[in-house]
Amino acid sequence: MDWYDMIGASTRLVAIIGSPIAQVKSPENFNRHFEHNGLDRAMIAVDLTEGQVADFVAMARGWQNLDGFVVTIPHKNAVARLIEDLSPRARFLGAVNVVRRHPDGHLSGDMTDGAGFVDALRARSFSVEGKSALLIGAGAAGSAIAQALAETGLAELSIQDIDAMRAKMLVAKLASAFPECHCAVATGDVQPFDLVVNCSPAGMRDFDPQPVAQSIIEMMPADGLAAEVITSPEHTVFLKAAAARGLAVQTGVEMAKAQFELLAQAMGIMDGNHHA
Secondary structure (H helix, E strand, O other), X not given: OOHHHHOOOOOEEEEEEEOOOXXXXXXXXXXXXXXXXXXXXXXXXXXXXXXXXXXXXXXXXXXXXXXXXXXXXXXXXXXXXXXXXXXXXXXXXOOOOEEEEOOOOOEEEEXXXXXXXXXXXXXXXXXXXXXXXXXXXXXHHHHHHHHHHHHOOOOEEEEEOOOHHHHHHHXXXXXXXXXXXXEEEOOOOOOOOOEEEEOOOOXXXXXXXXXXXXXXXXXXXXXXXXXXXXXOOOOXXXXXXXXXXXXXXXXXXXXXXXXXXXXXXXXXXXXXXXXX
């Protein structure tokens, strides 16, 4: 019998909400894990409009066979405003990417994008300590990654966003919390960054513009790393350009895999000993 034929009334559920939802990898990762371990669990993907986020969160409080849900673009900030119990990093960022539903309907939220990104870097033995980075996109994921990089020992961080005020506000917040990391809004000047991260959605569609100037890619040192948060396509125009230059690249899929256990633990369906 196929695994999906066994989903029934006793199945414990988790969900992922966002829009568009078709590109996310979490359902595949979670459902493969549940099947491999013979667990009566399933993850469902919910393509949710922004106007119904509050309704979904209210429904989740009473959804008794739901253990939690993952949050992806563009709902991370909105859900954080609807959850009263936030982890320190989620509160600092004003965003969540995972919510746990407790048996009494109480909801608690965390933001693991930054930790997942740094774990993916560690998996490929790339250390950010004392290095410089350029981060494109100061939204929820970008803010979380910026915070994690500053916390992990990055020396210099330049942030670029199409919304200049959003970039400026993030820089101010990071500069206050991590004075040892020199944070600034990107000036547009070409300089050699050890790490360049695209945290913007540019690259999800074939006709999207290249989010990172070719001159920046050309200036990166030979041992530099180009990284992406987009999972589909796995190899974006940016990563292809960096690979053509001979640079190491880290895909959004690597970050998603690194986050799997963090998300599962946050929803209470896996403990530190890797059991769900």
